[in-house]
Amino acid sequence: METKPLKISLFFAHDYIESELILKDKNVVVIDVLRTSATMLTGLNNGAKEIIPTESIAAAGMIGRNSEGHALLCGEKNAKLIEGFNLGNSVKEYSEENVKGRILVFHSTNGTPSLMKSKFASNCILASFLNMERVVNYLHELNEDFIVLCAGKNGEFSLEDTVCAGMLVSRLRKHDSKNKYILTDSSLGAAMLYSAYKNDLLKMMNDSEHGQYLVSLGFGDDLFACAEVDKYNLLPVLKNGVIKSIEAFASDPKLKMKKVSQKSVS
Numbered sequence: 001m002e003t004k005p006l007k008i009s010l011f012f013a014h015d016y017i018e019s020e021l022i023l024k025d026k027n028v029v030v031i032d033v034l035r036t037s038a039t040m041l042t043g044l045n046n047g048a049k050e051i052i053p054t055e056s057i058a059a060a061g062m063i064g065r066n067s068e069g070h071a072l073l074c075g076e077k078n079a080k081l082i083e084g085f086n087l088g089n090s091v092k093e094y095s096e097e098n099v100k101g102r103i104l105v106f107h108s109t110n111g112t113p114s115l116m117k118s119k120f121a122s123n124c125i126l127a128s129f130l131n132m133e134r135v136v137n138y139l140h141e142l143n144e145d146f147i148v149l150c151a152g153k154n155g156e157f158s159l160e161d162t163v164c165a166g167m168l169v170s171r172l173r174k175h176d177s178k179n180k181y182i183l184t185d186s187s188l189g190a191a192m193l194y195s196a197y198k199n200d201l202l203k204m205m206n207d208s209e210h211g212q213y214l215v216s217l218g219f220g221d222d223l224f225a226c227a228e229v230d231k232y233n234l235l236p237v238l239k240n241g242v243i244k245s246i247e248a249f250a251s252d253p254k255l256k257m258k259k260v261s262q263k264s265v266s
């Protein structure tokens, strides 16, 4: 029986999503290559209990203050450490020593707004170069239409996010037969852009506006750290307002449906 091809859509920046309802009940892949995807992945890999993305710096501060010291305030504003926060958004800050067992209350310029807009998605995962193969395998198994949401940079197209999305599309099309997927112009364009940079991702990072801005601030190491393809076999999932690995959610007793008693209610 002929199966219906799956549609891959793509938004170049979260600002294209004017209402969270656009993503309601959809499958969403959030990509913020420099640097939120990488810092969140690294934090979870190094033992962070969970990550709470927030709408604003004030909201993050409120949650952090009410956490009785269990939470770390993490993130950046225009790539710089936010006053009063514990960690900025450099990958090396998310070491086991700093994050193991802690709740990371997070706010970043484009990454967390992208996640917040995905809160009504039926499935929302976080992707980057660092966990690409795991994301490809997950989407192959999911076998449904999905939307790639590039964080972008202040409402503009982001070279690094789009090239990463292009790698995802290209790998999936290689993984499966090409006609399994219908691509929109934006997802096809991302795949074509990836083919231009696939042999030198670091060059792409240094060509990008945000990459150059990070270098100018002394965060050049982050370009290397965020370009490490398939470093982690980890799939961060956003569910009920928090981000954990898909395995952590699967083993969370609170999320297991309560067995309905077979006794009839008298």
Ligand code: MLT
Pocket (backbone or CB within 6 Å): 032, 034, 035, 036, 037, 076, 078, 079, 089, 108, 109, 110, 111, 112, 151, 153, 214
């Ligand atoms: C963002 O959210 O725009 C990025 O993560 C910014 C950064 O970390 O430099």
